[in-house]
Amino acid sequence: MSPYQVCVAFLLRDGADGPEVLLGKKKTGLGSGNIVGLGGKIEAGETAVDAIVREIHEESGLVVAPDDVSERGLVRFAFPYRENWSQDSTVFVVTRWTGEPEESDELTPAWYPVDRLPLDGMWDDARYWLPGVLAGERIFADFVFGEDCTTVSGHEIHDAALL
Numbered sequence: 001m002s003p004y005q006v007c008v009a010f011l012l013r014d015g016a017d018g019p020e021v022l023l024g025k026k027k028t029g030l031g032s033g034n035i036v037g038l039g040g041k042i043e044a045g046e047t048a049v050d051a052i053v054r055e056i057h058e059e060s061g062l063v064v065a066p067d068d069v070s071e072r073g074l075v076r077f078a079f080p081y082r083e084n085w086s087q088d089s090t091v092f093v094v095t096r097w098t099g100e101p102e103e104s105d106e107l108t109p110a111w112y113p114v115d116r117l118p119l120d121g122m123w124d125d126a127r128y129w130l131p132g133v134l135a136g137e138r139i140f141a142d143f144v145f146g147e148d149c150t151t152v153s154g155h156e157i158h159d160a161a162l163l
C-alpha cells in the first residue's frame with residue numbers, strides 16, 4: 001500500500017521574547033492528544049499548497065494566501081506495524097495570514113516559543129527535524145516507527161537538495 005499524502009504547516013510570529021510557532025493539540029483522529037502543526041490529508045485534485053491553505057483555515061480559522069506559504073521539504077513516516085498510518089508530509093512555514101487562531105473541532109491552537117518547543121508532547125520524529133526547519137532549514141527525511149507506533153525506531157536525514 002502506498003503512503004498517503006499529507007501536509008503540515010508551522011506559522012511563525014515575532015513574540016515579545018523571540019519567535020513563536022502556532023501548534024495545536026489534536027482533538028481527533030491519528031495522533032489525538034499530540035501537539036502538532038496545522039495540516040492534514042491532501043485531497044484528490046489538490047496541490048499540497050491548496051491543501052495546506054484549506055487545512056489552516058479549517059483547523060484555526062486563519063486565512064493564508066497561497067503565495068504566502070513557503071515549502072520547506074518532505075518528511076516521510078513509515079509505520080511497518082500499522083501500514084495504513086504511513087504517510088508522506090510536505091512541510092510548510094507561513095509568516096503572513098489574516099485573523100486570529102480559534103479552536104476548531106480538530107485542534108486547540110496555542111503559540112509556543114520556538115526555543116521551548118513542547119517536543120515531549122509531539123510526535124517523536126519532531127525532535128529530529130522541527131527545530132532545524134523553524135530555524136530556516138529545508139528538510140528531506142525518513143522516519144520509521146517501532147512496534148508501539150509511537151517511538152521512532154530508525155531515521156535518515158537526506159540532502160534536501162535532492163528533492
Ligand SMILES: CNc1ncnc2c1ncn2[C@@H]1O[C@H](COP(=O)(O)OP(=O)(O)OP(=O)(O)O)[C@@H](O)[C@H]1O
Binds near residue numbers: 009041
Ligand atoms: C508520525 N509522525 C508525525 N510527525 C509529525 N506530524 C505528523 C505525524 N503524523 C501525522 N502528522 C501530521 O498530521 C497531519 C495528518 O494527520 P491525519 O490524521 O492524517 O490527518 P487529519 O486527521 O488532520 O485528517 P483530515 O485531512 O483532517 O481528515 C499532517 O499535518 C501530518 O503532517
